[in-house]
Amino acid sequence: MTRTDSLSGVSDPAVHRPIIVVLCEPIDAPKPAGMAALELVTDVRYTDAAGLPDAIESAEILLLWDFFSSALQEAWPRAQALKWVHVAAAGVDTVLFDEFRRSGVVLTNAHGFFDGPIAEFVLATILAHDKDLHRSRALQRGHEWEHRESRRTAGSTALIVGTGGIGRQIARLLRAVGLEVRGSGRRASSDDPDFGIVVPSAALAEHVGWADNVVVIAPLTSQTRGMIDAGVFGAMKASAHLINVARGPLVDEAALLQALRTGQIAAASLDVFVTEPLPTASPLWDIPGVTVSAHMAGDVVGWRDGLAEQFTANVARWLAGDELVNVVDKSLGYVARG
Numbered sequence: 001m002t003r004t005d006s007l008s009g010v011s012d013p014a015v016h017r018p019i020i021v022v023l024c025e026p027i028d029a030p031k032p033a034g035m036a037a038l039e040l041v042t043d044v045r046y047t048d049a050a051g052l053p054d055a056i057e058s059a060e061i062l063l064l065w066d067f068f069s070s071a072l073q074e075a076w077p078r079a080q081a082l083k084w085v086h087v088a089a090a091g092v093d094t095v096l097f098d099e100f101r102r103s104g105v106v107l108t109n110a111h112g113f114f115d116g117p118i119a120e121f122v123l124a125t126i127l128a129h130d131k132d133l134h135r136s137r138a139l140q141r142g143h144e145w146e147h148r149e150s151r152r153t154a155g156s157t158a159l160i161v162g163t164g165g166i167g168r169q170i171a172r173l174l175r176a177v178g179l180e181v182r183g184s185g186r187r188a189s190s191d192d193p194d195f196g197i198v199v200p201s202a203a204l205a206e207h208v209g210w211a212d213n214v215v216v217i218a219p220l221t222s223q224t225r226g227m228i229d230a231g232v233f234g235a236m237k238a239s240a241h242l243i244n245v246a247r248g249p250l251v252d253e254a255a256l257l258q259a260l261r262t263g264q265i266a267a268a269s270l271d272v273f274v275t276e277p278l279p280t281a282s283p284l285w286d287i288p289g290v291t292v293s294a295h296m297a298g299d300v301v302g303w304r305d306g307l308a309e310q311f312t313a314n315v316a317r318w319l320a321g322d323e324l325v326n327v328v329d330k331s332l333g334y335v336a337r338g
Contacts, residue, residue, distance in 0.1 A: 154178025162218035
């Protein structure tokens with residue numbers, strides 16, 4: 001008997017119904033869309049982090065709907081039947097503990113889903129900085145008329161740290177509005193189709209001084225943690241604008257504060273932080289030149305429904321015995337290019 005290849009029909013009772021555990025936090029959080037159809041052909045169980053060790057014991061599939069959760073590591077010894085974990089996000093750093101890396105469990109993520117929205121967000125931050133829109137808003141609140149000159153965005157430069165799918169979409173969009181773009185990745189290249197030049201991340205401090213805008217979109221791994229450090233800030237232009245839309249720990253926040261206070265760089269647009277939500281006592285809220293947003297660069301209207309659809313489509317492939325899409329290379333921490 002073969003598995004049903006559709007989520008729309010009622011499964012044959014003789015067909016094995018895989019157990020899917022969905023981790024939600026809190027347990028009464030809104031459930032992913034489309035689960036009713038999934039429940040016709042699978043056994044879907046919902047849990048929070050506290051209940052995950054019990055829930056996962058016989059599960060074949062785990063959906064981390066709470067994509068920031070690190071609860072899988074604690075539950076791992078009881079995940080004896082687990083075959084596939086899907087993280088409803090682009091970043092998978094919270095699940096890449098050593099035991100999981102070494103296992104045969106397949107990992108997939110939301111690769112591709114956030115490319116366009118995050119690219120738009122990055123462009124918006126660059127335009128807002130160049131056109132001094134944040135100060136215009138502050139002046140408006142005080143009913144102050146202050147004529148100023150703004151910067152041209154076309155003709156400026158951007159170094160994109162991270163050459164995966166999101167980084168490539170950022171590069172394409174920025175080039176379309178006239179920026180000169182380069183990338184920074186694991187492997188150098190002089191003829192990349194999206195970045196033109198790719199410089200090695202290991203030598204970032206040697207190349208970062210070229211850029212007016214430094215966009216951080218690398219995955220968080222043991223190699224990239226803290227990669228934007230005092231040495232990198234010291235090599236940046238005094239007029240440089242740092243944009244982080246990846247993970248907070250990629251940037252050494254103490255070094256960033258020092259760079260801003262001493263004028264090593266001019267500005268930072270930060271969507272992610274080492275601690276989230278950003279503590280109210282953090283000096284990043286008030287230091288001149290910093291713009292704070294609440295980890296929302298990719299979260300456009302309807303994003304949760306889109307993530308759910310991406311997962312259920314992959315479940316359909318699983319049930320049909322087809323290969324999954326968006327399989328993460330666990331040794332790298334991201335979906336590798338073919």
